[in-house]
Amino acid sequence: xxxxxxxxxxxxxxxxxxxLAASAFLVRAGSRIWLVSCAHIFTGRRHSSTDWHTWSKKxxxxxxxxxxxxxxxxxxxxxxxxxWVPAASNVGFVEDVIAIPLGDEASYLADYQISEMGQAVTxxxxxxxxFLGYPGFGLSYPAIPEVAKRTGTVTGSGFNYLKxxxxxxxxxxxxxAFAREHLIGVVSGNTPDTNEALIVDLSAIGTRLFQNNMELx
Numbered sequence: 649x650x651x652x653x654x655x656x657x658x659x660x661x662x663x664x665x666x667x668l669a670a671s672a673f674l675v676r677a678g679s680r681i682w683l684v685s686c687a688h689i690f691t692g693r694r695h696s697s698t699d700w701h702t703w704s705k706k707x708x709x710x711x712x713x714x715x716x717x718x719x720x721x722x723x724x725x726x727x728x729x730x731x732w733v734p735a736a737s738n739v740g741f742v743e744d745v746i747a748i749p750l751g752d753e754a755s756y757l758a759d760y761q762i763s764e765m766g767q768a769v770t771x772x773x774x775x776x777x778x779f780l781g782y783p784g785f786g787l788s789y790p791a792i793p794e795v796a797k798r799t800g801t802v803t804g805s806g807f808n809y810l811k812x813x814x815x816x817x818x819x820x821x822x823x824x825a826f827a828r829e830h831l832i833g834v835v836s837g838n839t840p841d842t843n844e845a846l847i848v849d850l851s852a853i854g855t856r857l858f859q860n861n862m863e864l865x
C-alpha cells in the first residue's frame with residue numbers, strides 16, 4: 649500500500665496495473681457505480697486478448713488522500729470480475745475499455761465525482777472535447793503527477809471512436825473525455841498514422857459494457 653500526497657482532481661482517478669499506470673474514472677450506469685478505464689493499461693498490449701493470464705490480476709487505485717487500494721480483476725478459475733466488450737474487428741480481442749462494478753467496499757473512492765451515462769448530447773456539442781488524465785504516471789509511479797487537461801476539435805470518427813485534432817500522451821489512457829461537462833468517452837491513445845487522440849465513444853458501447861447482472865469483485 650502506498651501513501652502519496654493529496655490528489656487535487658475529483659474527476660479522474662490514478663490507476664495502475666502490473667504493466668502500466670494511467671487514469672480511470674467513475675460512472676453511474678443502471679443501478680451501479682463502475683470504475684472505467686482502458687484494458688491496455690492492465691495488459692501492456694495495444695490489442696488486449698481474452699487470454700486472461702496476460703492480464704494484471706489486481707489493479708491499484710488511489711483515493712484523494714493519495715492512499716492506495718487493490719481491486720481484484722479476477723475471481724476463482726480466472727473468472728473476470730469486470731465487464732468488457734469484444735473488439736469489432738478481431739475475434740478473441742477486447743475493445744479497449746473495461747468497467748469494474750464497485751460495491752460498498754469501494755467507499756474510499758467516494759470523494760471522486762461520478763459521471764452519469766445517458767445525458768443528452770447533441771452532435772454540435774461533440775465538436776470540441778476535453779479530456780483529463782495523469783500524463784507521465786507510468787514513469788513517475790508510485791509518485792502521482794499533476795492532473796492535466798487537453799482540449800481539441802473532433803476531426804473524424806470511426807466505429808465506436810472519435811478522433812481529435814491533438815495527440816494524447818502516455819498516462820491519459822483510461823481518462824474521461826467531456827463535451828460541455830457531459831461525459832462522452834474514454835481516452836484510448838493515438839491514431840498510428842496521424843497521431844490524433846482516440847476517444848472510445850461510450851454511447852456506442854455502453855449498453856454492452858455496463859451489465860447490471862455482473863458479480864461484484
